[in-house]
Structures are given as C-alpha cells and as structure tokens.
Amino acid sequence: MIKVSLAPSARLMRRLSMGVALSAGIMMLALTPAEAAKTTLNLGMSVEPAGLDPTIAAPVAIGQVTWQNIFEGLVSIDETGKVQPQLAKSWDISPDGLTYTFKLQTSVKFHDGEAFDSTAAKFALDRARGKDSVNPQKRFFASIASIETPDAETLVLHLSSPTGSLIYWLGWPASIMVGPKSAADDKTTPVGTGPFKFSTWAKGDHVELIKNADYWNKDGAAKLEKVTFRFINDPQAQAAALKSGDLDAFPEFAAPELMSSFDGDARLATKVGNTELKVVAGMNNARKPFDDKRVRQALMMAIDRQTVIDGAWSGLGTAIGSHYTPNDPGYQDMTGVLPYNVEKAKALLTEAGYPNGFTFTIKSPQMAYAPRSAQVMQAMLAEIGVTVNIEPTEFPAKWVKDVMTSRDYDMTIVAHAEPMDIDIYSRDPYYFNYKNPAFNDLMKKVQETADPSEQAKIYGEAQKILAEDVPALYLFVMPKLGVWDKKLKGLWENEPIPSNVLSNVSWDE
Amino acid sequence: MIALLSRRLAGLAITLLVVSLVIFAVMDLLPGDPASIMLGTSASPETLAALRHELGLDQPLLIRYGQWLAGVFSGNLGQSYTYGVPVAGLIVERLAVTLPLAMIAIVLSVVIALPLGVLAAARRGGIVDAIATVFSQISIAVPAFWVALLLIILFSTTLGLMPAGGFPGWDAGLLPALQALLMPAVALALPQAGVLTRVARSAVLDTMHEDFARTAVAKGLSRSTVLWRHVVPNALVPILTILGLQFTFLVAGAVLVENVFNLPGLGRLALQALSQRDIIVMQDVVLFFAGLVIVMNFIVDLSYLAIDPRMRKAA
Numbered sequence: 001m002i003k004v005s006l007a008p009s010a011r012l013m014r015r016l017s018m019g020v021a022l023s024a025g026i027m028m029l030a031l032t033p034a035e036a037a038k039t040t041l042n043l044g045m046s047v048e049p050a051g052l053d054p055t056i057a058a059p060v061a062i063g064q065v066t067w068q069n070i071f072e073g074l075v076s077i078d079e080t081g082k083v084q085p086q087l088a089k090s091w092d093i094s095p096d097g098l099t100y101t102f103k104l105q106t107s108v109k110f111h112d113g114e115a116f117d118s119t120a121a122k123f124a125l126d127r128a129r130g131k132d133s134v135n136p137q138k139r140f141f142a143s144i145a146s147i148e149t150p151d152a153e154t155l156v157l158h159l160s161s162p163t164g165s166l167i168y169w170l171g172w173p174a175s176i177m178v179g180p181k182s183a184a185d186d187k188t189t190p191v192g193t194g195p196f197k198f199s200t201w202a203k204g205d206h207v208e209l210i211k212n213a214d215y216w217n218k219d220g221a222a223k224l225e226k227v228t229f230r231f232i233n234d235p236q237a238q239a240a241a242l243k244s245g246d247l248d249a250f251p252e253f254a255a256p257e258l259m260s261s262f263d264g265d266a267r268l269a270t271k272v273g274n275t276e277l278k279v280v281a282g283m284n285n286a287r288k289p290f291d292d293k294r295v296r297q298a299l300m301m302a303i304d305r306q307t308v309i310d311g312a313w314s315g316l317g318t319a320i321g322s323h324y325t326p327n328d329p330g331y332q333d334m335t336g337v338l339p340y341n342v343e344k345a346k347a348l349l350t351e352a353g354y355p356n357g358f359t360f361t362i363k364s365p366q367m368a369y370a371p372r373s374a375q376v377m378q379a380m381l382a383e384i385g386v387t388v389n390i391e392p393t394e395f396p397a398k399w400v401k402d403v404m405t406s407r408d409y410d411m412t413i414v415a416h417a418e419p420m421d422i423d424i425y426s427r428d429p430y431y432f433n434y435k436n437p438a439f440n441d442l443m444k445k446v447q448e449t450a451d452p453s454e455q456a457k458i459y460g461e462a463q464k465i466l467a468e469d470v471p472a473l474y475l476f477v478m479p480k481l482g483v484w485d486k487k488l489k490g491l492w493e494n495e496p497i498p499s500n501v502l503s504n505v506s507w508d509e
Numbered sequence: 510m511i512a513l514l515s516r517r518l519a520g521l522a523i524t525l526l527v528v529s530l531v532i533f534a535v536m537d538l539l540p541g542d543p544a545s546i547m548l549g550t551s552a553s554p555e556t557l558a559a560l561r562h563e564l565g566l567d568q569p570l571l572i573r574y575g576q577w578l579a580g581v582f583s584g585n586l587g588q589s590y591t592y593g594v595p596v597a598g599l600i601v602e603r604l605a606v607t608l609p610l611a612m613i614a615i616v617l618s619v620v621i622a623l624p625l626g627v628l629a630a631a632r633r634g635g636i637v638d639a640i641a642t643v644f645s646q647i648s649i650a651v652p653a654f655w656v657a658l659l660l661i662i663l664f665s666t667t668l669g670l671m672p673a674g675g676f677p678g679w680d681a682g683l684l685p686a687l688q689a690l691l692m693p694a695v696a697l698a699l700p701q702a703g704v705l706t707r708v709a710r711s712a713v714l715d716t717m718h719e720d721f722a723r724t725a726v727a728k729g730l731s732r733s734t735v736l737w738r739h740v741v742p743n744a745l746v747p748i749l750t751i752l753g754l755q756f757t758f759l760v761a762g763a764v765l766v767e768n769v770f771n772l773p774g775l776g777r778l779a780l781q782a783l784s785q786r787d788i789i790v791m792q793d794v795v796l797f798f799a800g801l802v803i804v805m806n807f808i809v810d811l812s813y814l815a816i817d818p819r820m821r822k823a824a
Contacts, residue, residue, distance in 0.1 A: 050547065050591035050785060057591075058549025134560040136548045187593040203592055203602060204773025204781070205676055230675060232771045236658060240673035241771070244665040397541020397786045404550055418551065 038507040039225040041488070043500060044238055044250040048204065048231035053186035054173035055128055058136035060417055060498040063173030064252075065207055065229050068501040070111075071176035071192035074102060074121065074155075075167060081327050081419070081496030083171050087116060087193065088155070093450055097162030102155040108216040110179040111197045118149035123180040125157075137174035140166070164447045164455060168420070172497065195222040195503045206230045209502075223490075223506035242268060242483055249484035251491055251500055255368070256314035262483055269486045272316055273493035274327050276419040277478035279317075279369055281362070281377065282403075283411050285471050286433035289358055290410065296470040297338055298348035302384045303377055304340040309476045312372035317476040322466040323422045325477045327496045330456030334467035334474075345384045357385025360410040363403060365395030370413045373475060377413075403431050415478055419497050422462055425471055434471035517810065521803055528799040529581070529792075533574045536788050542566070543590045543786040564590055577792060587789040589782075596793045599778060606676055607767075607774040610690050610697070611759035615752065617698035618705055623748075625702075626709025631736055633714065641706050648703030654765040657696040661769070664692060674771035693770045697763060701755050708751045712744035719743070745816050753809035761798045 049061040054071065068076060074088040085091075088102040108116040127133060129141035143163040148156040159166070169175060182191035190198045193216065196209040207229045211222045230247060232238045235255030241247045243265070252275075253259065262268050283290040283299075290296060305319035318326060321334025349357065364374040371390065378388040393399050393412070403409050407429070416424070425434050426443040439462060446458045467474070480495045490504035544560040545552070552560075561567045565576075580587055586596040629641035665673035671692055677685045716722060717740050725735045764776035775794060782790035813820050 048781070051593050057547045058551070059547075132559055132563075134548065134556055134563065136552050136556070138553060138556050139551065202676075202678055202773065203594075203599060204777055205678075205771075230771075232674065233777075234768050234771065237661075237674050237769055237771045240661045240666055241675070244661075244669060244673040246665075246673050246675060394541075394784075396546045397539070397784070400545050400550070401540045401542070405545065421551075 037509045038487075039223075041224050041227045041502070041505060042230060042246065042248045043227060043502075044230050044232050044241060044247045045500070046231070046233060046238070046252065046254045048233075049207075051187040052190040052198070052201070052207070053178075054176060055124075055178060056134050056136075056187065060173075064498055064500050065209075066190055066192070067173040067176065067497075067499050068194060068503065069196040069209055069227070070190045070194045070198055071173070071178070072194050073171055073176050074104075075171045077168070077171040077497045079492050079494060079496065079501075081329065083167055086171075087121070087177055091167070097164070097448065097450060098159045100157040100159070100166065102157075104153045104155060105216060106153055108193050109214065110182060110193055111191045111212060112179065112182055114179045114181050114191075116177060116179070116193050117152040118155040119152070120180055121155045121177060122147045122149050124177045124183070127178065127183060128175065135174055137169070137172060140169040140172070140175060162448045162450075164450045165420070167450065173499075195220055196227060199226075204231070220503050222503050224502065227502055229500075249482070249488055249491060251480070251482045251484070252495075253481040253483045256316045256479070256481060259314065259316065259481055259483075267485060268483055271480075271482035271484070271493045273480035273482065273495065274318060274325060275417075275478045275480045275495045276325055276327060276497065277415040277417050278320060278323055278325060279312075279373065279413065279415045279475045279478060280323065281373070281411055281413045281473035281475060282432050283472060284407060284409055284431075284433055285435070286407075287410060289352065289354060292352045293469060294348045294352040295354065296473075297468075298345040298352065298384065299381065299386070300338040300470045300473050301341045301345035301348065302386070303380050303473060303475070305335065305475055307380065308373050308376045311376035312369050313476070313479070316479040316481065318479070319476050320474045322463040322474055323416070323425065323472070324459070324463050324466075327494060328420055328459070329452060330459040330463075332460050332463050334463055337464075337467040338470065342383055349384060349386075354385075357387065359387040359389065361389040361391050363391050363393040363399065363409045363412040365393055365399050365412075365414060367395060367415070369415065369478070370395075373413055377473075407431050407433060411473075413475075417498060422459065422466070425466060432471045434469075436465065436469060436471075439465050439469075517807060521807060524803055525796075525800055528803075529578060529796055530574070532792050532795050532799070533577065536792055537570060539786065539788075541786045543788055546786050547590065577789070581793075581796070586793045589787055589790050591782075591785045591787045591790075596790050599790065600775065600793060600797060603773060603775040603778045605679060606690075606772055607760055607763065607776065609686075610694055610763065610772070610774060611756060613687075613690055613694035614697040614701065614759050615756055617694055618701040618755070619752070621698070621702040622705035623709055626706040627713050627736065627741060629706070630710045630713035630717065631732070638710075641710060645703040645706040648699040649707075651700070652765075653696045653700055654769050656699055657693065657766050657769040660692045660696060674769070676772050689770075689772070693763075693766050693772060696766050696769075697759055701759070705748070705751060705755070709744070709748055712747045713740055716740045716744040742816065746813055749809055749812055749816070753805045757798075757802045757805045760801055 045061060045064060047061040049065050050059050051057050052062060052066055054062045054066060072086050074086060075083050076086040078084050087105055087108060089105050090103045092101045104118055104121065110116060125141060125144065125147055128135040129138065129144055143159045143161050144157050145160040146158045150156065177193060178186055179191055195212050195215045197212045199208040199210045201207045209227045211225050215221045232241055235258060238250055238254060239258050239261060242250055259270055262270050283296060285291060309315055309317040309319065319335050321337050324331055362374050364370045374390045378390060381388050393402060403412050423443045424430050425432065426440040442458050442462045446455050449455060482491065482493060484491060487508040489506055489508055492501060544557055544564060544566060548556060548560060577587065589596050589599060592599060625641045629638040632638055661673050664671040672689055676689050679686050722735060722740055725739045760775065763774060764780055767774040767777045778790065779794045782794065
C-alpha cells in the first residue's frame with residue numbers, strides 16, 4: 001500500500017525538481033546577457049549612406065558609418081579637430097614644403113588579410129588622384145606630382161606647389177587607405193584596416209559592423225563586439241525608437257523641437273555640441289542689387305541671428321559672423337562686425353540707392369532649417385522695406401542644378417557641411433559669384449605654410465574680410481544634438497568632422 | 510474565352526510598353542543629375558564627366574532607353590547608382606517587406622469589413638448598421654500615418670509592448686518579423702476597412718433587391734441562407750474590384766506608413782531613389798508599380814469570370 005502510494009509521489013517529485021531545474025536554467029539564460037557588461041550598440045542615423053566607400057561619393061553619411069570604424073587614413077582627425085598620426089606613425093616635411101616623407105606602421109593588415117604598406121598607400125593615393133578618379137575631393141590631391149616607395153614602410157610625396165592643408169586633408173574620409181585587391185568592391189563590401197569589420201547591410205534598414213579581433217593598434221581596439229547603424233529618416237520615428245529602447249544612441253538627432261521631450265527621461269541623456277555645419281544665406285554677388293556691398297551689409301544688419309536660431313532651430317545653435325566655426329583653428333567671433341541694427345541697415349540701403357527697398361526671391365531647400373530660417377528672415381527684412389519671396393527648391397537635385405551649376409538665383413540658404421571650407425569663396429566658379437583678389441591671396445598664402453599658428457593668423461584675416469564683405473549672410477552653426485543612453489561612454493559631443501567614431505565607445509558597468 | 514484572354518494579354522503588353530516609354534521620358538525631364546548629387550559640391554567638372562561616363566549617362570536618350578528596355582526583357586534591371594547593386598535584388602528585398610505588409614493589411618481589412626458590412630446591410634437601420642457607419646466614417650477620415658503615430662505612442666513608447674519601428678528581417682525569425690509588421694498593417698488596414706465596409710454594405714443591399722433574392726425569400730429559405738448563399742456571393746463583384754484596387758494602393762501607397770515605422774519597403778525605396786535621382790531604380794520601381802496595377806486589374810477581371818457565370822457567357 002505504502003509502496004504504491006509512494007511511487008507516484010516520487011515520480012511527481014522528480015518531475016517537479018526537473019521542472020525547477022529547468023526553469024532555473026531558463027531564468028539564468030535570460031539573466032546572463034543582462035548581467036554581463038553590454039557589448040553591442042544600436043546607433044541611429046537620419047540618412048542611409050549611398051554606398052559605403054567615402055572615396056567615390058560625397059554624402060557625409062558614408063563617412064559617418066565607415067570613417068575610423070572600418071577605414072583609416074595615413075592620419076586621422078581627433079575630437080578637437082587636431083591631426084593625429086594613424087597608419088603613418090610620423091612624417092617629415094622638407095623646408096621648401098614640396099616633399100612629404102611618411103613613416104608607416106608595420107604589420108598592419110586589411111580585413112581580408114592583405115598587407116598595408118607603402119605600395120598599398122601609393123595605390124590608394126593614385127586611385128584618388130588618377131585620371132578616372134571619381135573622388136569627391138580629388139582637388140585635395142591635385143598638387144601631388146609623384147609618389148615614391150623606397151621601402152615598405154616609407155612613402156614619399158613630391159608636390160608641385162606647397163600645400164599647407166595637405167596633412168589635414170589626408171585625415172578626411174575621402175583620403176582613407178583602401179586595399180589594392182578590395183578597393184573595387186568597397187562600395188558594397190568595404191574592407192579597411194580599422195577596429196571594426198563590415199558584417200551586413202540590410203538596405204533601407206541597417207548596417208552591421210563587428211569587432212576586428214586582429215586590429216593592429218592594441219590601444220585603439222574596439223570595446224564593443226557589434227555595432228548596428230540603423231537608418232531612421234522621420235524625426236518622430238527617431239524619438240520613438242529612442243524612447244522605446246530600440247536605439248541606444250542618436251548622435252545627430254534631427255528635430256531640435258523634440259529635444260525637450262527627453263527631459264526627465266531616466267535612461268537617456270541629451271548633449272548639445274558643435275558641428276561644422278554653417279547655415280549661410282548665400283547671395284548671387286554678380287546680380288543686382290547684391291553686387292553692391294552696402295546692400296549685402298544692410299541685409300546682414302537687418303537680421304538678428306539669435307531670432308533666426310530661436311525660430312529655425314529652437315534656440316540651439318551658435319551665431320557666426322563669417323564662414324568659420326568655433327571648432328576650427330584660429331576661430332574669431334565676427335558677429336560684432338555687422339550687428340543687428342535696423343536704423344543703420346535702412347541708412348545703408350538708402351545710400352546704395354534703395355530707399356524704398358526691393359524685392360527678391362530666396363531659393364529654399366526642403367530641409368527643416370532652411371524654410372524656417374527663410375521665414376524668420378522674411379519678417380525681419382520686411383522691417384527695412386525689403387520683400388522676400390520664398391521659393392521651395394528640392395535638395396539636392398534641383399538646388400544643385402539651379403544654384404550650384406547654373407548660378408541662377410538671388411539668394412539661397414543652405415548648411416555647408418565641409419569642415420574648414422572657407423576657401424570656397426576663392427573658388428571660381430562657385431555659386432556665390434564672389435570675386436576678391438585680396439581674399440584669394442590669403443587662401444594661397446595659407447597653403448604656402450604648414451605652420452599651424454601662421455595658418456591660424458591668415459585664417460583670422462580671411463574671416464575678417466568675409467565678415468565685412470558678407471558675400472553670404474552668416475547665420476549660425478548647427479548644433480550636434482546627441483541623445484544617448486546615460487551609461488554609454490566615448491561618443492563625440494562635438495563634430496570637427498562628420499563622423500561616428502566608435503573605437504572608444506563602451507558601456508558603463 | 511481564350512480569344513478574350515489573349516486579347517487581354519496583348520493589351521497588357523502594349524500598355525506596359527507605353528508606360529515604360531512615359532516613365533523614361535518623365536525621368537529624363539526631372540531636374541538634377543545623379544552624378545552631381547553623388548559627388549557633392551566640391552567635385553570638378555572633369556570628375557563629374559568621369560562619373561557620368563562610368564554610369565553611362567553621357568549616352569544619348571534613345572540609346573539609354575533601348576539599353577534599359579533590352580535589359581528589362583532579359584531580366585537585367587540594371588545597377589543602382591547609389592547602392593551599387595543590381596536593382597532587381599533591391600526590389601526583391603523590399604518586396605519581402607511590402608508584400609507581406611500589404612497582405613496582412615488586406616486580410617485584416619477583409620476580416621473587419623466584410624462581416625461588418627454584410628451585417629449592417631442585413632440589419633439595415635439597426636445598431637450594427639449605426640456602428641458600421643460611424644466606424645467607416647472615422648476610419649476613412651483619419652490618415653493612416655496619424656493612426657501609426659498613435660499606435661507607436663501607445664504600444665511602443667508608453668507600454669513598451671511593440672518595437673517602435675524598423676524591420677529585423679525574415680531571417681531573424683517569423684515572430685519578430687510579424688511583430689514588426691503588425692502595427693503598420695493595422696494602420697494601413699483601418700482606412701481600407703472603412704472603404705470596404707461601405708462597399709460591402711451597399712453591394713449587399715443592392716443585391717438583396719434583385720429578383721433572385723426575392724425569389725429565394727419567397728421560396729421560404731431562412732434569412733441567413735438567403736444572405737450567405739445567394740446575396741453575398743453575388744455581391745462579390747464590386748467588393749473584389751475594390752480589393753484589387755486596394756491591394757495595388759497598399760503596395761504603392763504605403764510610403765507614409767513605411768516612413769513612420771521606418772520599414773525598408775518598396776515605397777521608401779522609391780522615395781529615396783527620387784531624392785538621390787537614382788534614376789534607374791526609379792524607372793524600375795515605377796515600372797513595377799505600373800505592371801502590378803495592370804496585372805491586378807487582369808486578375809480581378811479573371812475572377813469576375815470565375816464567380817459570375819453571366820459574365821462567362823458574355824465573354
């Protein structure tokens with residue numbers, strides 16, 4: 001009797017204990033990833049890159065995924081905008097500024113195992129400067145006359161004219177080192193020397209990178225095992241993905257008006273840094289009445305930059321007085337040169353022969369900052385009797401055709417993304433139609449020296465000329481609006497060059 | 510019957526050819542050049558020329574049209590300028606999101622609308638009819654992208670039950686993929702369901718007044734037998750017509766909802782290609798949409814023949 005009655009209960013016990021062990025096991029499995037330090041990152045970007053090779057197409061999103069993560073350069077640019085050695089451990093510039101001798105790192109390998117040496121470096125530079133090159137920054141390499149490779153770790157560039165910015169330019173995404181065997185396929189399967197390797201690209205959704213276990217630089221090795229770049233275009237969707245925890249970080253959040261919605265969030269922190277994006281209202285300096293400096297000055301003085309920043313970008317952003325940002329070496333605050341002064345603006349217009357003002361059209365791209373800035377400017381220019389018509393102009397296609405190529409416009413408004421591109425005012429042709437020999441001389445002089453303090457001085461003079469001449473109305477520098485998990489460390493708060501450098505990023509435990 | 514089918518098929522081919530010509534011409538008229546967009550604002554004219562040559566954009570218009578058409582016939586839709594991969598692969602990848610999304614939305618909308626519409630007609634003026642009227646009016650009036658936002662706020666950011674957007678891919682497993690598609694499908698289905706409820710209701714009402722329905726009632730058949738056996742099957746023609754239209758609308762018109770949910774669907778591909786002037790992708794996607802509309806119409810016509818013997822006779 002007893003035996004019989006015991007049997008089922010023993011079976012029951014065994015079953016129960018099995019069940020307990022099993023569920024404990026499942027619970028442990030479920031807990032393990034949460035308890036161990038997190039090693040993955042989901043990072044959001046507004047724009048999906050067009051291809052993954054920054055040496056054959058211009059969109060900044062390409063560099064924002066690949067630069068410093070997959071690809072590296074002879075040199076790199078750090079968070080403060082300074083040039084640092086990378087695949088070249090040192091370099092030497094001849095006194096006449098015409099010969100650059102680089103000493104390269106040894107035992108560096110591309111992700112496919114191909115060695116990086118002076119031959120590979122020569123290949124990458126020749127590809128960028130060659131006849132069939134479609135490098136968007138081909139002009140960077142224009143002064144390179146010939147390249148020598150005396151041995152595997154020495155690379156010598158012979159220049160046709162001194163190029164003081166060359167070292168800085170070599171740090172750009174467009175100047176990264178690509179492998180002779182893999183370069184042709186970098187557009188879809190990028191192969192570099194960086195701390196992360198390309199894994200997958202689900203077009204329209206995400207790009208995945210994984211840690212490069214064989215990375216050459218032990219100090220710069222990736223701390224994360226896996227990074228997923230997710231592309232979310234709609235600002236509301238960006239905010240939702242952050243709040244629901246689908247994303248850990250959005251380094252360049254697209255909607256300033258939604259930034260305050262993260263206030264008080266227990267998990268997320270917001271950061272406001274500087275970018276290189278200069279929002280300027282360029283004028284056609286060859287067209288009446290903008291060919292008259294007094295008119296341009298009057299327009300500048302009629303605009304209160306802070307009101308533009310408040311109206312266009314929720315008060316987030318830094319006012320500028322020339323084509324230069326606080327990130328750039330030798331920056332000087334030029335906002336006081338032509339400060340907001342309606343009376344003076346009116347007087348200048350009268351002096352120039354427009355006592356009753358005039359009417360013009362501003363071609364405004366569809367990016368949120370442009371129409372909003374244009375509307376605020378429209379209201380302020382009405383105060384001095386100037387009537388502004390706003391013409392929505394699709395960017396990039398129609399804008400590039402109308403403004404860049406045909407230069408058929410009165411005024412436009414656009415954020416210039418390239419770092420240190422003050423030299424665009426010396427380019428001929430360029431859409432401003434601005435011609436000033438004194439300014440062109442400065443841009444030539446800056447290339448004749450590689451001394452940073454000398455360069456900073458020249459850039460200071462250049463800023464002054466632009467602030468007084470106002471070939472474009474200088475409005476503000478876009479903020480870098482970062483939203484990320486409070487436990488995440490190592491993301492750049494400022495952006496001296498468009499990027500998402502992830503080698504130093506890790507989770508706080 | 511066969512004559513009719515071959516006539517329809519020939520018409521279909523000619524329509525597609527004409528459509529392809531129109532697409533090509535319209536794309537060529539669009540301002541903006543893909544090469545200059547890819548190279549940005551710093552490129553020199555010679556770099557631009559090099560890229561235009563590489564992409565074949567320096568060829569005359571007619572030659573490019575001929576090359577494209579020949580490619581389409583041989584199954585080679587060309588290479589995307591911006592992605593650098595074959596367009597056919599891109600379209601297939603995107604269809605793997607858009608087609609299931611459209612199908613779930615259609616099924617949802619049928620499941621909601623058909624019983625509601627039929628019952629509303631059967632009990633005209635009753636409580637179900639009132640509910641159906643209110644439901645269809647609200648769901649037609651409310652835009653899908655707004656429903657999408659409300660769903661995200663409720664189920665993702667507030668309750669944390671659903672992903673706020675994105676698509677993990679089918680290789681991530683059936684459940685996560687379906688989960689990612691559920692809220693967008695609901696947002697898409699609601700306005701469709703509103704339209705379909707109305708169509709179903711009026712189609713059933715119309716059919717109930719036909720002679721055969723009256724005869725069936727006179728024969729003494731029960732109300733529900735008359736309704737489901739005689740009236741509903743005969744009311745299917747207008748319902749199917751609307752369904753066919755809705756399906757093509759869902760595939761081609763889901764752009765806004767795909768944007769809100771950040772789904773890598775065909776609509777987003779088209780939008781992205783347009784802004785980048787990835788003309789070859791645009792051409793292929795628009796041709797695909799056009800083909801889909803034409804083929805769906807053809808299928809709807811065929812299904813008329815299947816469900817309505819009178820039409821078979823007429824054919």
